[in-house]
Amino acid sequence: MSTVVLIGAQWGDEGKGKVTDFLAEKADVVVRYQGGTNAGHTLNVADQVFKLHLIPSGILYPGKTCVIGNGVVIDPAALVKEMAGLQEQNIDLAQLRISDRAHLVMPYHKLQDELDEKQRGEGKIGTTLRGIGPAYMDKVNRVGMRVADLLDELELREKLSAILEVRNMLLAKVYGEQPVSLERIMGELRQYADTLRPYITDTSVLLEALILKNKKVLFEGAQGTMLDLDHGTYPYVTSSSPTAGGACSGTGIGPLRIKHVVGVAKSYTTRVGDGPFPTEITGATADRIRKIGREYGTTTGRARRIGWLDAVVLRHACRINGLSLLALTLLDVLAGLETIKICTGYRLRGELISHVPASLKALEFCEPVYEELPGWQEDLSSAVRFEDFPETAKAYIRRIVELLGVPVALVSVGPERLQTKVLHEIF
Numbered sequence: 001m002s003t004v005v006l007i008g009a010q011w012g013d014e015g016k017g018k019v020t021d022f023l024a025e026k027a028d029v030v031v032r033y034q035g036g037t038n039a040g041h042t043l044n045v046a047d048q049v050f051k052l053h054l055i056p057s058g059i060l061y062p063g064k065t066c067v068i069g070n071g072v073v074i075d076p077a078a079l080v081k082e083m084a085g086l087q088e089q090n091i092d093l094a095q096l097r098i099s100d101r102a103h104l105v106m107p108y109h110k111l112q113d114e115l116d117e118k119q120r121g122e123g124k125i126g127t128t129l130r131g132i133g134p135a136y137m138d139k140v141n142r143v144g145m146r147v148a149d150l151l152d153e154l155e156l157r158e159k160l161s162a163i164l165e166v167r168n169m170l171l172a173k174v175y176g177e178q179p180v181s182l183e184r185i186m187g188e189l190r191q192y193a194d195t196l197r198p199y200i201t202d203t204s205v206l207l208e209a210l211i212l213k214n215k216k217v218l219f220e221g222a223q224g225t226m227l228d229l230d231h232g233t234y235p236y237v238t239s240s241s242p243t244a245g246g247a248c249s250g251t252g253i254g255p256l257r258i259k260h261v262v263g264v265a266k267s268y269t270t271r272v273g274d275g276p277f278p279t280e281i282t283g284a285t286a287d288r289i290r291k292i293g294r295e296y297g298t299t300t301g302r303a304r305r306i307g308w309l310d311a312v313v314l315r316h317a318c319r320i321n322g323l324s325l326l327a328l329t330l331l332d333v334l335a336g337l338e339t340i341k342i343c344t345g346y347r348l349r350g351e352l353i354s355h356v357p358a359s360l361k362a363l364e365f366c367e368p369v370y371e372e373l374p375g376w377q378e379d380l381s382s383a384v385r386f387e388d389f390p391e392t393a394k395a396y397i398r399r400i401v402e403l404l405g406v407p408v409a410l411v412s413v414g415p416e417r418l419q420t421k422v423l424h425e426i427f
């Protein structure tokens with residue numbers, strides 16, 4: 001079997017887009033399994049810039065099957081727009097497949113996301129306001145609309161009108177908002193259904209067949225381990241399972257079908273949105289890293305919070321995901337620093353701990369215990385081979401491997417494909 005699950009090992013934005021794109025060239029199939037338009041990749045391919053939110057980046061290569069799995073929540077308006085944008089850039093969508101079991105993000109989910117964040121005030125999560133949480137809430141509450149519903153207009157109307165009856169009551173009585181119009185949403189969905197219909201299928205059946213034909217399948221996680229609904233810094237998390245287990249439930253394949261789990265980690269740490277972040281730093285070093293690493297969100301444009309590499313978080317990611325390999329990104333950004341810190345443990349009320357506590361209060365009290373390593377001045381982005389890296393950069397990677405017990409397969413030192421150094425083949 002030739003299947004790889006690629007996940008974010010930190011709080012998202014680890015550079016998964018670039019690594020996915022790198023692996024997608026070799027893969028036959030690329031699959032998204034959770035999240036929605038809260039994710040975003042910017043890819044530089046052959047002098048063109050592509051911005052993707054829902055469609056797997058394999059779409060940029062002719063002949064690759066690209067699957068949006070059942071675990072994804074699809075905003076049909078955003079998907080249709082993304083498809084049109086790609087077609088304008090001469091990208092062929094013939095190999096795109098959309099799960100008929102995926103749930104839809106409806107206009108009232110986006111409204112609800114905004115209202116919920118407003119209502120949380122100081123305690124806001126800092127969501128992307130893309131309606132992700134409310135769409136997953138409806139899925140779990142068994143009142144979600146699914147892609148399959150788009151295919152039968154009569155049933156669609158019946159379901160939606162029952163949902164809106166309750167939803168509009170909630171909007172008016174709790175939030176003092178105007179009701180959402182059934183006819184307006186029906187009109188929009190009808191158009192989206194026409195565009196999406198040719199791509200909709202049972203993607204679990206499709207994937208099983210492709211895996212059995214020994215096709216190279218890449219499952220592309222969005223967000224990251226620390227944003228996982230179960231294993232992240234709850235409630236400052238997203239509403240899905242970005243971790244490796246999510247690839248099974250989010251696509252309808254069994255766990256024994258997965259061969260490798262690759263964790264993507266930045267060479268430092270970033271986080272957008274609110275919530276605890278033990279190794280966060282502010283001041284000149286943080287500003288420098290933000291500037292050089294262009295640490296602004298692809299989806300929302302927000303400045304990312306910056307911190308040192310946190311081996312406690314990464315060990316958490318290794319365990320939760322069962323990582324077999326690591327891909328280390330943005331190593332070039334750290335050039336020019338006198339020393340670089342790695343957090344190897346937390347001190348909590350005088351006690352040394354080596355795991356991420358469940359309680360957010362406890363996590364807020366955790367003080368990082370740092371190890372300080374010498375930095376390097378050389379520009380890594382133009383290094384042709386890994387062997388050409390300065391000894392201190394190699395030592396930094398070696399120390400990460402020692403602390404995590406997982407080998408590094410890829411090191412990325414810039415946005416271009418050639419700026420990826422391969423230490424172990426993945427496919």
Ligand code: IMP
Nearest residue numbers: 012013038039126127128237238272273
């Ligand atoms: P939501 O997924 O929009 O509900 O947002 C929940 C939390 O996840 C917020 O802190 C967001 O900033 C964060 N988040 C969601 N998607 C991403 C992502 O792709 N990268 C980084 N953070 C994200």
